[in-house]
Amino acid sequence: MFSFLTRTRGRGRFDLTDWLTWIYLFAAIFLMFGPVAWVALSSFKTEAALQEYPPRLLPLAPVTTTVEGHEEPLQLYRVTGGEHEGRVLAQIRRIGLMAQMVDPENPDERLQVSINDRQPVREFALATENYSRLFQRFNFMLYFWNSVFITVVATIITVLFNSMAAFALSKYRFRGRTVVFILIIATLMIPPTINLIPIYMVVSQLGLVNSPWGVIWPAVATPTGVFLLRQYMLTIPDDLLDAARMDHASEWRVYWKIVLPLSAPALAVLVILSVMWRWNEFLWPLIVLNRQEEFTLQLALNSFQGELQTAWSSLLAMTMLTLLPITIVFAFLQKYVTQGIAQTGVK
């Protein structure tokens, strides 16, 4: 059954390097997925369960019950020693090392149990309120919408502008073509992080501070996209375009109806990259968006972790919802994402 595991480089025996390989790979699964899985499990725990130390693996919530004569629900314990061993009792209060308990079946009788002789009764319960609270109290949909808006609009503009420029640079011969191309490629060497202050000045002069457009515009003209698309469009034969021109197609029609559909693979790579860049963008939105109602998901997460140092239950649920879209996209498009990134050498 395990023969597939022992497949080796044709030598037919499972030697030391094979063992090390598999140990390494399984350690990697644990190290790479483990933290995310732990956050996923934790996000379904109640705030009380999150405070527990040492933490439990699964979201097991202490069970409570209402007992006649007590307004508050009481926590249930299983007694593990002493004279009441084996019974399930509700705790009324704790006095020093003794707990005052009551049998829910027989609420009049008070029982004394040593606190070392009792274990809380737990049941598997998903604290879905962590998630529903995000929508009721924390305006999650607003941040989600802000992020989606910026990601979608910026990606459309990026693909449009970059493909237009790539079309011009690959399919026309005009004076200054090489200069423009070199100028665009040279900006690959100048990451926006070194021009933060002047870019901010330009954005503020255009009145785009605290507007999603202040996040969208500065990064739509990506040199990576122009380069990627130009290289791809160079492989489209010019004869095809000339044939269309013979039929009196306008240049716009040539671009939109012939070149764009034929560049679909390269456009797909740029779409994936742009969605990733925009969804995960942090520093620039942090600078431009200062009003809470304009926050993207990333900014909202960051500001919550600063403010609500202790409210991990909401924070973890929000973390999960933020990583979910990217995870789903990755699960379905895994092959294309990795291929696209390996091809371009950017992320």
Place this chain on the structure above:
Amino acid sequence: MLAPVTSAASWLYAAAFDLFERPMLMLQKMTGAQRIAWVFLLPNLLIFSLFTFLPIILNFFYATTGSDRILLQDRPFVGMANFASLLRCADYLNPNSCERDIFWRAVYNTGWFVVLQVGFMVAFSLLTALVLNRNIPFRGFFRSVFFYPVLLSPVVVALIWKWILQRYGVLNAALEGYGLPVVNWLVEGDWAFFWIVFVSIWAHMGFYTLILLAGLQAIPADVYEAAEMDGASKWRVFSRITMPLLMPTMVVVLVLSLIRAVQAFDEIFVLTGGGPGSATLLILQFIYETGFAFRPQLFGLAAAASLLMAAVLFALTLLQLRATRKSAEG
């Protein structure tokens, strides 16, 4: 389920064509069929000039002017004072003796961070790529195991690890379970530094693994077959065939990761906020805080610091160009 989405998309695609067809045709009549290239270039060039070329020039004006005003005409010229303020130090090895001690702390932290993060990350990426290049089942799955964190946003990465590393987190619980001492990981300076290096390697190594794996797979199989025929040992094959042929890819990975590491910010800012004290403060956070987060906003000082960082990045890029040219020739 996808049908309405695709039909809506194709409708939009057709509508966008119709929308621009007329104005573009008019422009084409004005410019001619060749010079319309400039019309296609225009939107991209406009954005480029406004948000890339212009800022490159303006950065020098900001670096040589003072005050907390954002408009250049309101800013008095101060010459090299911002640079002088950043670089004034009695003893360059001791940040406390510097006028901008935080800046120098950030410089030293960034230096250490770059060396450690790039060194270990490239080593682990290479090891992982070699492992994934073996003839193993589920290779695609394992490749995505390493790659998955690359897609996560820096804020999410930081929060995941913050949850694990907190004082009453799962790591300390596990250590306690084995009878080991617990540590308040993000509150003790040296440990916090260790964890920012670790977390940024965790988050980014999949990307470099992918590039190295592509490099390994580009090595033709017959080279290995020839070596096997000659009875070369595994180590010999690795050191005499794999490594030399992988060198161009290694250089790209090295320089790319160096450039990224110099500008590291996001995960670290959310994970530690630069703390405790300034133990994990890196240069880009210094620029962000000086220019934007703290009052008064010292735009000039921040711009000067960015230019110093730009000089380092520029040197690294030249290194990359030289290295890639050399490997292309050789």
